[in-house]
Amino acid sequence: MTFTPVRADGPLAVSTRNPRYFTPASGSGAGRAVYLTGSHIWNNLHDGMGPGPDGPDEPEQMDYRAYLRFLIERGHNFIRLWRWEQVRSQAAGGNYHLNMTPQPWMRTGPGTAKDGKPRFDLQRLDEAFFQRLRDRVAAAGEVGIYVGVMLFDGWALHLSPPPDHIEGHPFHAGNNVNGISANSINDLQVLPLGPRVQALQEAYVRKVVDTLHDLPNLLWEVANESSGDGKVTDEFAAFLGMDKAPTWGDSTEWQYWVIDTVKRHEAACGYDMHPIGMTMQFPVADQTKVNDALLGSRAEWISPGYDDEIFTNGRHPMAPGSPASRWFADPPIADGAKVVISDTDHYAPGQGDALWAWKSFLRGHHPILMDFGLIAGLEPAGESTADSGVPPFESYEPARWAMGDTRRYAERIGLIDMSPRRDSASTGYVLANPGSEYLVLDPDGENGAFTVDLLDGAYQVEWFDITNRETTVCEALDVKSASTVEFSSPFPPGPAVLYLSRA
Known part of the structure; x- marks a missing residue:
C-alpha cells in the first residue's frame, strides 16, 4: 500500500462544517477534512538520546530523513516534534539519557555547565537551533506531513529523575552566565514569573514564530505535561526518585499566556494564524477534571489525559495491574468542542495496538502514538533486555500500520460530513x-x-x-x-x- 503525499497548500483552521477536524484555511483543499495521525519520540528534534544515564561526549543523532521514510511507509502524516529543554536528564526509569542539543541559546562561557560544556548566554539566541527547527518542519512538509511544534516541555522539569530535572536546565544557576536561577518548574511555568525569565521566554517564543510562520504544515503545542494544581503521592514520588512528594504550582495561567503570546505575535506581524494546542497537565487536584483547563483555553486543539473515576486519589493507568483508561479502551465521542489529538502519552504510555487506533478514529479523534519502540532506533533490533524499560520495536507495528489504515479511509470517505454515532x-x-x-x-x-x-x-x-x-x-x-x-x-x-x- 502506498500513500501519495498531500502537501499542505495553506495553514490549517478548525472546520466550521465539522469542528472535529481541521481544514485548509485557503487554497484548493479548503473544505476537506484533514485527519492527523502518526508516531513520535523524544529525540525527533534534538540530538543526545541513548542507553545509560550519562551519554557520550558526542551526542547521538537520529537520522531524521530515515524517520520521515519510516512515517511515510506506514501512512502517517503527523509528527509531534519534541522540545526537550535539558542538556542533561534521564527517562525510561533512568535507563536512557536525554542530554539534548542544540538548544535555543548560544554556549559562550565563561565557565562550564553541568554537562561539562560552556555555559549559556540566555541573551544570545543560537541560529543553529532555529535553522534546524525550520529545516525539520519544512522537510516534513515536502512529503505531506504536518508538524506539531512543542514550544516547552513540562514533564522533564518535575517528573524526570532528580536532580537533573532542574539542574540540567539552561535556566539553572550553574548553567548560564546571566544570573538566572531557576530551582523548580514553579520558576519557569507558574505565574507570576520573574520579569527576566518571562522576557527570555517571550523572546524565544517570538523567534520560533518568526522562524516558522510561513510554513503551511505547522501547528503549535504549548508544553508537554506541565504541572496542574495537584500533588503526587509519596509512593509516586519515590518511584520518581524523590524522598517525598514536592509541591508544584499550577501552570494553567502560564500556558494561557503562551497561547496569547503566540496569537498576538502572529496577528501583530500579519502572519498566517496556525492552530495551537494545549495538552494534559499532571498532577491535578481532581483527575476527573484534568481536561477542564484544556477545554477552557483558547487553544484550537487539545490532547486530553485520563479522567476516569477509577484513577482518582493518586491511582493511574500505568500502575501494574491497573485497567486501561477509557481513552484507550473505549474512547468518548468527540463532541467538536475542540479538535482532539488523542495521544497515548497522556493515558497509556508504553501501550498501543490496532484497535486503539481504529476506536479513536471512529469516535472522531486523531490518534497519535507515543512510540517507545523507537527509543532504540528506527528498525527492528531484536528483543529488548528485560531491564531496559524499552519495549521492542516490533510490538508497536500493529498500531503503526493501523494508524496509516485509518488515514487511508479518512482520505477516501467524505469525512467532513461524517460524525461518530x-x-x-x-x-x-x-x-x-x-x-x-x-x-x-x-x-x-x-x-x-x-x-x-x-x-x-x-x-x-x-x-x-x-x-x-x-x-x-x-x-x-x-x-x-x-x-x-x-x-x-x-x-x-x-x-x-x-x-x-x-x-
Missing part, C-alpha cells in the same frame, strides 16, 4: 453520514453478526480485516426502507471494518 450500530463504533456513507468497526468479530441502522438506498459493501490488512468487496446491498440491517464479517474471527457507500 455510538447508537447507529450494535458495536458502538460508527462514523456516518446517514444515507450516504457508514464506516463501522466490529472490535472483536467473534460474536457473529452485528447490526447497523441504515436509511433506504443502494450501498456498495466493502470489508477490511484489521489484523491481516486485507480488503474484500461484497455484493451491493439494496435497502428498501430505513431499517436495522444485520452483517457478518467474511474474514476469520477478529476485528474488522465495514464500509458502506451510496452506490
Whole structure:
C-alpha cells in the first residue's frame, strides 16, 4: 500500500462544517477534512538520546530523513516534534539519557555547565537551533506531513529523575552566565514569573514564530505535561526518585499566556494564524477534571489525559495491574468542542495496538502514538533486555500500520460530513453520514453478526480485516426502507471494518 503525499497548500483552521477536524484555511483543499495521525519520540528534534544515564561526549543523532521514510511507509502524516529543554536528564526509569542539543541559546562561557560544556548566554539566541527547527518542519512538509511544534516541555522539569530535572536546565544557576536561577518548574511555568525569565521566554517564543510562520504544515503545542494544581503521592514520588512528594504550582495561567503570546505575535506581524494546542497537565487536584483547563483555553486543539473515576486519589493507568483508561479502551465521542489529538502519552504510555487506533478514529479523534519502540532506533533490533524499560520495536507495528489504515479511509470517505454515532450500530463504533456513507468497526468479530441502522438506498459493501490488512468487496446491498440491517464479517474471527457507500 502506498500513500501519495498531500502537501499542505495553506495553514490549517478548525472546520466550521465539522469542528472535529481541521481544514485548509485557503487554497484548493479548503473544505476537506484533514485527519492527523502518526508516531513520535523524544529525540525527533534534538540530538543526545541513548542507553545509560550519562551519554557520550558526542551526542547521538537520529537520522531524521530515515524517520520521515519510516512515517511515510506506514501512512502517517503527523509528527509531534519534541522540545526537550535539558542538556542533561534521564527517562525510561533512568535507563536512557536525554542530554539534548542544540538548544535555543548560544554556549559562550565563561565557565562550564553541568554537562561539562560552556555555559549559556540566555541573551544570545543560537541560529543553529532555529535553522534546524525550520529545516525539520519544512522537510516534513515536502512529503505531506504536518508538524506539531512543542514550544516547552513540562514533564522533564518535575517528573524526570532528580536532580537533573532542574539542574540540567539552561535556566539553572550553574548553567548560564546571566544570573538566572531557576530551582523548580514553579520558576519557569507558574505565574507570576520573574520579569527576566518571562522576557527570555517571550523572546524565544517570538523567534520560533518568526522562524516558522510561513510554513503551511505547522501547528503549535504549548508544553508537554506541565504541572496542574495537584500533588503526587509519596509512593509516586519515590518511584520518581524523590524522598517525598514536592509541591508544584499550577501552570494553567502560564500556558494561557503562551497561547496569547503566540496569537498576538502572529496577528501583530500579519502572519498566517496556525492552530495551537494545549495538552494534559499532571498532577491535578481532581483527575476527573484534568481536561477542564484544556477545554477552557483558547487553544484550537487539545490532547486530553485520563479522567476516569477509577484513577482518582493518586491511582493511574500505568500502575501494574491497573485497567486501561477509557481513552484507550473505549474512547468518548468527540463532541467538536475542540479538535482532539488523542495521544497515548497522556493515558497509556508504553501501550498501543490496532484497535486503539481504529476506536479513536471512529469516535472522531486523531490518534497519535507515543512510540517507545523507537527509543532504540528506527528498525527492528531484536528483543529488548528485560531491564531496559524499552519495549521492542516490533510490538508497536500493529498500531503503526493501523494508524496509516485509518488515514487511508479518512482520505477516501467524505469525512467532513461524517460524525461518530455510538447508537447507529450494535458495536458502538460508527462514523456516518446517514444515507450516504457508514464506516463501522466490529472490535472483536467473534460474536457473529452485528447490526447497523441504515436509511433506504443502494450501498456498495466493502470489508477490511484489521489484523491481516486485507480488503474484500461484497455484493451491493439494496435497502428498501430505513431499517436495522444485520452483517457478518467474511474474514476469520477478529476485528474488522465495514464500509458502506451510496452506490
